[in-house]
Amino acid sequence: MLYEQLDLGEVEPLDGGFKWLVPGLVAAAAISGALLFFLIGQPIYGGLFLAGFVGMLVAAFVIDRRSAGRVEVEPIVLPDLALAGSALNLSSDPAAITDVEGALKAINIAYKDRFDGTPAPIEVGRNKAASTKLVRLKDAALRDGEGSSDIAVLGGAEARVEVSRIGIGRDLLLWRFTSESREDPLDSAANQIAGQTGERLAAAGVLAVLVDGNGRLVAANALFSDRALDGTVSTKQPPLFTDLIEPAGDGSVKLMAEGPDARPMRVVTVPIEIGHAESAATLLLFDADQGPSLASSTNVQVLLEMLPIGLALVDRDGRFLTVNKAFRQAGGIPGSDMPSYPGDLVVKEDKAAVADAVRRNARGPSMSGDLPVRLKHQPTEPVALTVAGLRGLGDAAVLLLLKDNSEEAKLKRQIAQATKMQAVGQLAGGVAHDFNNILTAIIGHCDLMLMRHTPGDTDYDDLQQIKSNSNRAAGLTRQLLAFSRQQTLRPQILQLPDVISEVSHLLKRLLGETVQLVVKHGRDLGPVRADPGQLEQVIVNLSVNARDAMATKGGGTLTIQTYSVKANQVADLGSEILPIADYSALSIADTGTGIPAAILSKVFEPFFTTKEVGKGTGLGLSTVYGIVKQSGGYIFADSKVGDGTRFTIYLPVHQVEEEKKGGRKSKKQESENELWGTGTILLVEDEPMVRTVAERALTRHGYKVLTANNGEEALEIIDRGDEIALLISDVVMPLMDGPTMVREARKTRPELPILFMSGYAEEQLRKSIDIANVAFLPKPFSVQELAEAVRKVLSGN
Structure with missing residues (x-):
């Protein structure tokens, strides 16, 4: 055979002879034509192959129609991986087709010869680091459509690995291992x-x-x-x-x-x-x-x-x-x-x-x-x-x-830095989870007590003070999660000048009278996709650091500038870090004392600060770095002692699709702020203090609440057959976690809506909670935020 095919299963023929096969073969022809174009780089050959193949199928279909009666059969799109596998052999480089999980579907002869035992592409890494890069490359292809990297694979030196997402449902991956990039x-x-x-x-x-x-x-x-x-x-x-x-x-x-x-x-x-x-x-x-x-x-x-x-x-x-x-x-x-x-x-x-x-x-x-x-x-x-x-x-x-x-020493420093950041990030995530549970109980009980007090009562101001300090503590946990890139972002499509305009009034008060604020905006700025609140935090943190750097000089000028950076300009920069694409850039420059070269490489490290004891936590710039990276951007620092410092942030331009024109809002949308409701809610939470405050909050808003301490108890309640309108569950629980419990519950109640809540960040849990019809509420939350989240889920939003 000219190809190897794995795990394709069997296909039962349908009545109507050749008819059911046409859609599948057309799809296969499309895949094969795309493979031809991808493998040999000549679009004309791929197009001729596709056109000729479709012409053959049309002729065969006409003949089949004349020789058979009309049979009403629903067409089935069934990509023929055997045909696609044959097309793989047009490449002399090892190539394979897998599903989105990385399981092999088809390979060519070069792949079989290169990798003994025909392992899956994500398993051909020569070491642990290479295996990790292969998994990340697969995830990048699923996210962006394609990806490539030099990776050390079995059977030789580093090879260029290219992955593309293909198929009618984009549910297949094409892997190609080009010739080794370096001579042994x-x-x-x-x-x-x-x-x-x-x-x-x-x-x-x-x-x-x-x-x-x-x-x-x-x-x-x-x-x-x-x-x-x-x-x-x-x-x-x-x-x-x-x-x-x-x-x-x-x-x-x-x-x-x-x-x-x-x-x-x-x-x-x-x-x-x-x-x-x-x-x-x-x-x-x-x-x-x-x-x-x-x-x-x-x-x-x-x-x-x-x-x-x-x-x-x-x-x-x-x-x-x-x-x-x-x-x-x-x-x-x-x-x-x-x-x-x-x-x-x-x-x-x-x-x-x-x-x-x-x-x-x-x-x-x-x-x-x-x-x-x-x-x-x-x-x-x-x-x-x-x-x-x-x-x-x-x-x-x-x-x-x-x-x-020197290069080896530089690599060792980078590995040590990455390891340190990962360790601190894991510590921050664990601390934030436990701390958020405590803050949820504190904020929730404050809200419940405030419902029984009105402004002017003797206890009202004290309760407001407790809630205010709790919110400050919640902000600190978000800051801890930010530098480890684990915070929950709520990105929006926005323009950088609008964000700067919103925060400029606050900056003028923070900078004081000795610092002059200058804002400049460029033309043709593309929209970016980021969390506006987190982006404002980035601007504030950098501006406050600039103010402190200029304080020793008695003041200075802070310049905030936005401008567009096109792909050809990025190529001219020659940066090995910044990919070639269109960016909207944000520059924040000061006229302060500058940063020495020995310190400049450490400014983004967590808990690193040059300020006096008690005047800096060392989390400001590390928070900025985490927010920018999690938003898909890049940040660079440039400084000269005595002349000041410039931080430049590059955010990729977001391609905005034309929004569908709709009519006026329905009455249902107009009344979505109504927080009262009815129905039975099953609440699953292993922390007693969080479970208590959530139960009381939901009861006060008109819901009937059933509680469970863990996933096993929740499944027992579901098996009783009670009517349940919504399931609210913590994600991380002992014995049986939330996602596992939800998957079991969906076997008997497939339409049951789910609201997950957790002290961990949503991005950190994204893989485990990737379930249909599921919403997420980060801790800590207030009584109103819980009621709003429940109302949105029940109203179908």
């Missing part, structure tokens, strides 16, 4: 040894070989092949390097192929990092009669310059003999200046350790080891200095290897 480092090193680099070494009289971690010969230059082999290196069963040489005394070796009269040679081992592949080493063999002058010869210098790692030769007195370009770059050696000793490259505290290591390897037994040091030009980032003893290479006694690991 071991193959690259082998090509250099066997290629032009090896020829240069051979011209200098140097025998060069590449040996893998198992000691087998991977590649050799022509000089080594002629003297030690039959002229070529066997690719089927490469020989062991130790089978090609024999010791000749005094640390030298002889080539076995040259017999007993072979000249002794010195061997220099140069380790090379191969990344994910097996460890490898380049062994350089020199004739013994070249030994004394090799360390300072032009040949050795040429050799060192060609190697991609930082190498240096040191004599017995600990002085540099020669270094290559990579060593200069990694060690921060400027121009032609050459330090005398290796210790001159490191900070004062590490000089003694480096000098001692060089001395021991120069005069003691030949060995090697890594030494963590801090270089003068980069004292905050420790690097690994490999010190290895040399013998029989003239004046050279020590070989130093220094790797430029």
Whole structure:
């Protein structure tokens, strides 16, 4: 077969012969035509294939109509995955079709050959990080229609993985694994040894070989092949390097192929990092009669310059003999200046350790080891200095290897930052959940007591004060959730100038008389989709920080500017973080003291603050960062000490669909503010204090309330057969959680409306509560908010 097909099930034929198959085959033709266009990049071939196929089907359909009677059968759209699977083989790259959950439906031959056992695409990651990226790529395709990323997969280096959402119901995913994006480092090193680099070494009289971690010969230059082999290196069963040489005394070796009269040679081992592949080493063999002058010869210098790692030769007195370009770059050696000793490259505290290591390897037994040091030009980032003893290479006694690991250190910092943010976010989510339950009870009881008091009563002001402080505490929990991107957002389609106009009056009071507020708006600003309240919080937080930065100067100017950024302008920026798209940008700039470069990279970290103790929580900018990222935007900080700071926020332009024109509001819509109602409500809540206040609130609004402590009790009440108008349930409960209980209840009452409530954010629970006809109410909530949510659900809104 030309394809592999999985889990397609069986299709029973319908009366009417060919008729039922037409819609399904047309759909399959459409899918196949789309695959042709996607796989070979030529729309004309995809269109011709589709047109020809549909023409064939129409002709067959006419013939079938003439030969069969009219049978009334409801047409069924049934995409033919077998046909789509055949189209996959037009691609030489591995390709597969899955459902939205990632289960395989069809694959091509290249996919089967590449991945043994035909695992699902989301299971081909080479490690945990790659598997996580594959799952995120699937989610991105379901959300945006397509997605792509370089991911480390089984059977090789990183590959470009492209996922597209296809099918009439957009219920299928097309996966394609393009050719590996990077050449394997071991193959690259082998090509250099066997290629032009090896020829240069051979011209200098140097025998060069590449040996893998198992000691087998991977590649050799022509000089080594002629003297030690039959002229070529066997690719089927490469020989062991130790089978090609024999010791000749005094640390030298002889080539076995040259017999007993072979000249002794010195061997220099140069380790090379191969990344994910097996460890490898380049062994350089020199004739013994070249030994004394090799360390300072032009040949050795040429050799060192060609190697991609930082190498240096040191004599017995600990002085540099020669270094290559990579060593200069990694060690921060400027121009032609050459330090005398290796210790001159490191900070004062590490000089003694480096000098001692060089001395021991120069005069003691030949060995090697890594030494963590801090270089003068980069004292905050420790690097690994490999010190290895040399013998029989003239004046050279020590070989130093220094790797430029600035990118590796940067990646480690980013991973540590992400891990810290994730840990703090999980902590914040748990704290917010418990705290929101407590605040729900406090706010609810305050509302119930306020119903029995009127303004002027002795207790009325005290109750209002309790409620006000509870709302402030609720705001703090939202702030905790904001920087971890777990807060519940209620996005709307809005224009940035309108948001700034709403908050500008508040800003003038917050900034004071010493700070001048300047607002500028650009033209052709596209609409954005964001929570207006959270966006106002972003503007206020950044403005207050700017005010504090300008206070030491006695005041200044705060400039808030909006402008449009087109996709071509984004491309010109060359940012690796900002995707190419149309954005509406918001810039907030001050003329304050600025932020030092060492601190600028930490300003978005939670609980990081430069303010005095008691004057800053360290949550302001982290909250801003969380809100912007959860809104789908990007934020950048640019600052120069003494000149001020600029924060720029890029929010993607939202494509607004033309709203359907409707008539006037119905009487039902006009009376939706009516909070009183009737009917029986089943309330499921494991927290007694929340259950009590919710029951009393609903009873006061005219509803009959049945309560349950957990999901099992709720199912028992439902099984009694009582008429229930609405089920209100907490999401996270012991034994049986809310979503599980709702799915069981829907088996007997499929039309039962559901209102979930939780102290966790809705976005955090979105996957678990993704059930039809379900609403969500975040905690803490007031009595009025609960009544409004119930009324909306019961009225069908």
